[in-house]
Amino acid sequence: MATIKEVAERAGVAPSTVSYVLSGSRKISPDTQRAVRTAIAELGYTPRASARTLRSARSDVLVLAVPRVPGKYRAVDGRFAIDISDAARGHGYDLLMMTDPEGVGGLRRVAGSGLADAAVLMAVQERDPRIDALRALRFPTALLGHSDDPDLPRVDLDWKAAVTLAVRETVSAGHHRIVFLASADHEIRARRGYALSGLAGARQAAADSGADLRIHPSSGDPGRLRELLHRLLRTEPAPTALIVQHLVLLPLVREVATAHGLLGSGPPAVVLVGSLPDDPGCLRLPRIELPVEQMSTAVVRLAVEAIGATPRTAGAAEPVHQLIPPRLASGPQVPRPAP
Amino acid sequence: MATIKEVAERAGVAPSTVSYVLSGSRKISPDTQRAVRTAIAELGYTPRASARTLRSARSDVLVLAVPRVPGKYRAVDGRFAIDISDAARGHGYDLLMMTDPEGVGGLRRVAGSGLADAAVLMAVQERDPRIDALRALRFPTALLGHSDDPDLPRVDLDWKAAVTLAVRETVSAGHHRIVFLASADHEIRARRGYALSGLAGARQAAADSGADLRIHPSSGDPGRLRELLHRLLRTEPAPTALIVQHLVLLPLVREVATAHGLLGSGPPAVVLVGSLPDDPGCLRLPRIELPVEQMSTAVVRLAVEAIGATPRTAGAAEPVHQLIPPRLASGPQVPRPAP
DNA sequence: CTGTTAGCGCTTTCAT
DNA sequence: ATGAAAGCGCTAACAG
Numbered sequence: 220m221a222t223i224k225e226v227a228e229r230a231g232v233a234p235s236t237v238s239y240v241l242s243g244s245r246k247i248s249p250d251t252q253r254a255v256r257t258a259i260a261e262l263g264y265t266p267r268a269s270a271r272t273l274r275s276a277r278s279d280v281l282v283l284a285v286p287r288v289p290g291k292y293r294a295v296d297g298r299f300a301i302d303i304s305d306a307a308r309g310h311g312y313d314l315l316m317m318t319d320p321e322g323v324g325g326l327r328r329v330a331g332s333g334l335a336d337a338a339v340l341m342a343v344q345e346r347d348p349r350i351d352a353l354r355a356l357r358f359p360t361a362l363l364g365h366s367d368d369p370d371l372p373r374v375d376l377d378w379k380a381a382v383t384l385a386v387r388e389t390v391s392a393g394h395h396r397i398v399f400l401a402s403a404d405h406e407i408r409a410r411r412g413y414a415l416s417g418l419a420g421a422r423q424a425a426a427d428s429g430a431d432l433r434i435h436p437s438s439g440d441p442g443r444l445r446e447l448l449h450r451l452l453r454t455e456p457a458p459t460a461l462i463v464q465h466l467v468l469l470p471l472v473r474e475v476a477t478a479h480g481l482l483g484s485g486p487p488a489v490v491l492v493g494s495l496p497d498d499p500g501c502l503r504l505p506r507i508e509l510p511v512e513q514m515s516t517a518v519v520r521l522a523v524e525a526i527g528a529t530p531r532t533a534g535a536a537e538p539v540h541q542l543i544p545p546r547l548a549s550g551p552q553v554p555r556p557a558p
Numbered sequence: 559m560a561t562i563k564e565v566a567e568r569a570g571v572a573p574s575t576v577s578y579v580l581s582g583s584r585k586i587s588p589d590t591q592r593a594v595r596t597a598i599a600e601l602g603y604t605p606r607a608s609a610r611t612l613r614s615a616r617s618d619v620l621v622l623a624v625p626r627v628p629g630k631y632r633a634v635d636g637r638f639a640i641d642i643s644d645a646a647r648g649h650g651y652d653l654l655m656m657t658d659p660e661g662v663g664g665l666r667r668v669a670g671s672g673l674a675d676a677a678v679l680m681a682v683q684e685r686d687p688r689i690d691a692l693r694a695l696r697f698p699t700a701l702l703g704h705s706d707d708p709d710l711p712r713v714d715l716d717w718k719a720a721v722t723l724a725v726r727e728t729v730s731a732g733h734h735r736i737v738f739l740a741s742a743d744h745e746i747r748a749r750r751g752y753a754l755s756g757l758a759g760a761r762q763a764a765a766d767s768g769a770d771l772r773i774h775p776s777s778g779d780p781g782r783l784r785e786l787l788h789r790l791l792r793t794e795p796a797p798t799a800l801i802v803q804h805l806v807l808l809p810l811v812r813e814v815a816t817a818h819g820l821l822g823s824g825p826p827a828v829v830l831v832g833s834l835p836d837d838p839g840c841l842r843l844p845r846i847e848l849p850v851e852q853m854s855t856a857v858v859r860l861a862v863e864a865i866g867a868t869p870r871t872a873g874a875a876e877p878v879h880q881l882i883p884p885r886l887a888s889g890p891q892v893p894r895p896a897p
Numbered sequence: 898c899t900g901t902t903a904g905c906g907c908t909t910t911c912a913t
Numbered sequence: 914a915t916g917a918a919a920g921c922g923c924t925a926a927c928a929g
Contacts, residue, residue, distance in 0.1 A: 220670075222906060233916045238908060248914060265670030269617065270906035272608035273921050280654070280673075285640060292836040297636015301624060304655040308664065313673070314655045315619070316643040325647065331604030334619075334652070441841070470809070470839040477816070497631040500809040500839060502780070561922060572900045577924060584925095587898065609922035612905045 221262040230258035241266065272333065281307050281522055282315045282335035284326050284349055286342040293467075295509065298495055299341060299363065302515035309516070310523050312336070323352045330358040337522040339363060343373075345410060359525035363518045365412020372521040372539040374514050376493065378413045378464075381507045381545035382420030385462050385490050386432060388505070390424075392553040394460040394488070396431045398451045400472065402465050404436040417464045417492065433458065437465035444468055445475060452479040459556035460488040469500060490553055492545075505551045510543050517541055560601040569597035580605065611672065620646050620861055621654045621674035623665050623688055625681040632806075634848065637834055638680060638702065641854035648855070649862050651675070662691045669697040676861040678702060682712075684749060698864035702857045704751020711860040711878040713853050715832065717752045717803075720846045720884035721759030724801050724829050725771060727844070729763075731892040733799040733827070735770045737790045739811065741804050743775040756803045756831065772797065776804035783807055784814060791818040798895035799827040808839060829892055831884075844890045849882050856880055 227234040232251060239245040240255040247255075258264075272278045283303055285296050304314040315335055317325050326349055329335050337359035340349055343366040350368055353360045362373035382399070389397055399421045401407070402414035418434065425432035435451060438444045452458060452475065461481055463472055469491075476482045476489050491506035501508075521539055566573040571590060578584040579594040586594075597603070611617045622642055624635050643653040654674055656664050665688055668674050676698035679688055682705040689707055692699045701712035721738070728736055738760045740746070741753035757773065764771035774790060777783040791797060791814065800820055802811055808830075815821045815828050830845035840847075860878055 223908095224906080234907080235909075235917080236915060239915090242908080244909090246914070251915080263670070265667060267612065267906055268671040268673040269608045269611035270921090271908075273606065273612050273923085274906080274908045276921080278608065285643070287640070287644070290836070292637065292640075292834075294633050294636065294837075297633065297638075297640050298631065300639050300655065301626070301631075301636050301657055304624070304657040305626070308657065313668065316639065316653045316655060318640055318643040318647065328604060329652065331602070332607040334607040441838075468838050470812070473809070473812075495631075497629070498633075499807050562924095563922080573922090574901080574924075575899060578899085581924080585898065590899080606922050609905090610924080612907085613922080613924045615905080 221264040223264070223266065226255065226258045226262055226264050229262065230254040276333065278333060278336050279312050280315050280335045281312045281519065282317050282326065282329045282338045284317045284319060284338060284340045287318050294498075295495060295511075296341065298511055299515060302511050303339060303363075303519060306512075306515040306519040310519055312519070312523065319349075323348050327352045327356070330356050337361070337526050339518050339522050343368075359522060359528070361518050361521035361525055363514060365416070370538055372525060372541075374518040374521065374541045374543065375412065376509055376514065377542040377544055378416035378493070379420035379423070380542075381492050382417045382462070382464065383424040383427075384545050384547065385492050385507055386421065386424035386428060386430070388547060388553050389460050389462060389490055390428045390430045392460075393555045394430070394553075395556075396456055396458040397433070397460045397462060398458045399432055399434045400448070400451075400461065400463045400465055401434060401436050403439045403467075405439055406465075407436050413464075413493070421462075431458075437463075437468075439467070441468060441471055444471060448472065448475040449479075452476070452481070460490065460553070462490045462492065464492040466491060466494055466501075487551070488554055488556065494548075503551055505553045506548050507545045508548045510546070513543055517543070560603040562603070562605065565594065565597045565601055565603050568601065569593040615672065617673060617675050618651050619654050619674045620651045620858065621656050621665065621668045621677045623656045623658060623677060623679045626657050633837075634834060634850075635680065637850055638854060641850050642678060642702075642858060645851075645854040645858040649858055651858070651862065658688075662687050666691045666695070669695050676700070676865050678857050678861050682707070698861060698867070700857050700860035700864055702853060704755070709877055711864060711880075713856040713860065713880045713882065714751065715848055715853065716881040716883055717755035717832070718759035718762070719881075720831050721756045721801070721803065722763040722766075723884050723886065724831050724846055725760065725763035725767060725769070727886060727892050728799050728801060728829055729767045729769045731799075732894045733769070733892075734895075735795055735797040736772070736799045736801060737797045738771055738773045739787070739790075739800065739802045739804055740773060740775050742778045742806075744778055745804075746775050752803075752832070760801075770797075776802075776807075778806070780807060780810055783810060787811065787814040788818075791815070791820070799829065799892070801829045801831065803831040805830060805833055805840075826890070827893055827895065833887075842890055844892045845887045846884045847887045849885070852882055856882070 223234045223237050227237050237255050240247050307314045319325050338353055339361050341363045343362050343364050345367050360371055362371050364375050401418050406414040421434045481488045487504050489504055491501055491504050493509045494501040494506045496508050562573045562576050565576045576594050579586050646653045658664050678700050680702045682701050682703050684706050699710055701710050703714050740757050745753040760773045820827045826843050828843055830840055830843050832848045833840040833845045835847050
């Protein structure tokens with residue numbers, strides 16, 4: 220409601236002085252400071268974001284492109300949205316959601332209109348059209364998740380190391396016959412980064428440890444997955460531990476694992492890779508969590524840095540590719556196999 | 559990059575004409591239209607949001623206040639954020655997240671700065687300070703969830719009817735001894751709307767149906783809840799069905815229910831109230847889902863209507879309190895009790 | 898049917 | 914240490 224002019228009048232100074240008090244970019248006498256601050260408080264003045272943005276060409280807003288598949292819902296998306304919003308506030312930015320039901324148009328509009336200063340792209344696919352659109356606009360961008368694109372800064376969990384770590388922990392607990400339930404077959408066919416890296420990690424861990432690691436893609440279809448799991452766990456000699464990267468159907472996995480004695484009254488011989496922090500469904504299982512908060516902080520930092528870098532230093536330094544090292548969640552340990 | 563002036567020059571018209579072509583608020587000849595649209599396309603022109611907002615005092619942005627409890631995470635919040643973003647786009651609005659780690663300051667700043675035109679408040683508490691702040695600014699607001707406040711439009715699931723429906727369905731399937739696991743005791747003590755309404759629904763359903771409905775608050779503590787559930791399900795004569803409103807620890811509930819034979823190879827005698835749509839953890843259970851999409855659409859509509867209503871019709875008509883009627887999710891039915 | 902023009906509220910030179 | 918004033922890009926009232 221109140222404008223900078225009204226504040227200035229009430230404080231008996233020029234509008235520019237009020238502006239300088241607010242921005243701190245000029246030395247102002249203590250007396251004037253006090254007068255201005257009093258007037259601001261009395262009028263409940265808040266600067267108009269639009270005027271400030273129009274003038275300064277900075278909106279202090281980031282836009283988050285959330286992937287959206289109608290009918291499907293991935294809990295991880297909402298979780299990142301919230302954590303990234305927190306991280307953005309920590310850098311002085313607000314976060315605008317772009318759920319993009321209209322394809323790439325929404326993002327282009329927000330970027331082109333100056334509504335946001337930079338974009339964070341989630342769950343990037345190979346040859347993502349959103350990347351092309353933002354690049355065409357020379358819009359500062361940071362990626363969350365795997366991507367082929369070598370030019371943009373990005374952050375991801377080191378999925379290969381994560382699976383390797385899970386296998387290593389399971390082997391050191393004494394397990395020799397282990398099933399690794401990898402990402403779903405459709406994710407592998409789509410060449411998703413986490414899916415391929417997970418597989419690579421499993422293969423390497425198998426070679427390194429010499430354990431009998433039975434690697435198998437999961438399935439997005441509950442019926443198929445149930446059948447598959449029964450088959451894998453029934454195989455003789457029976458596996459004593461199960462490592463799961465495909466967590467979407469975790470309840471089903473639990474059910475089958477329970478039937479085969481891997482879960483029950485004793486400590487669970489099921490290890491999760493990439494679970495959501497604080498997910499009550501995972502609390503009692505040994506696991507490597509998706510470091511959502513850490514990844515959010517990191518990707519926001521990259522996006523903000525890209526704002527300063529883009530105009531002048533057009534791709535000067537090499538882009539940052541930040542792989543977060545996995546950590547075993549504190550709490551439940553991988554149990555030794557039954558004797 | 560390009561401005562309206564450049565478009566105008568290229569099309570050989572005045573800037574205002576370009577503006578009118580864009581807004582459609584004036585009749586423009588087909589020839590001029592074409593020339594302008596061509597110029598827009600060639601230049602890749604996107605109007606500056608800040609200039610438009612400064613001029614028109616409308617930002618076409620809604621702000622969503624997401625409640626945030628450090629260390630806790632409720633999957634439902636992220637889900638609503640995404641669905642509300644979709645709904646907002648459907649009304650021509652973008653959605654700004656406000657995760658409010660700084661308390662109520664962020665919301666006040668966004669409202670006061672004109673960054674957003676209206677607010678949607680999630681998970682409103684009794685005597686919510688955010689409501690006071692927004693009311694002081696006369697900022698258009700709509701609420702999602704229960705609230706004491708009678709003055710603001712709001713949307714919620716009709717939790718009382720939901721629990722009543724769950725009980726009715728369970729009774730008509732032939733169950734006579736039923737346990738209702740209500741919200742957690744701390745939620746009831748905090749007088750959360752969904753908790754109290756759920757209890758009320760259960761009491762009324764018990765009275766109406768004459769069934770042996772054992773109503774009990776849940777617990778947020780896993781250890782306590784496990785013990786409680788064992789006790790409730792062990793009581794003789796043994797209950798044949800379990801209705802659950804407290805879903806946070808559902809995996810634990812499943813575990814105990816399985817041990818008592820309510821879940822297993824046969825159809826599940828566990829009924830959920832307020833589960834998230836598409837949650838793989840709930841797919842096989844009979845349930846009344848939280849109608850997230852419907853609620854999101856409704857609350858966005860109320861927020862948008864509040865924008866038009868506030869300036870002139872200051873609280874003219876009575877505020878809308880929209881209770882969404884519950885529906886049994888298609889799919890699994892409540893099974894008859896074992897003979 | 899189209900053009901001219903006056904600001905919206907702020908930041909930032911330039912001037913003192 | 915402070916003021917004065919230009920102008921960011923757009924919309925809408927006014928003027929043909």
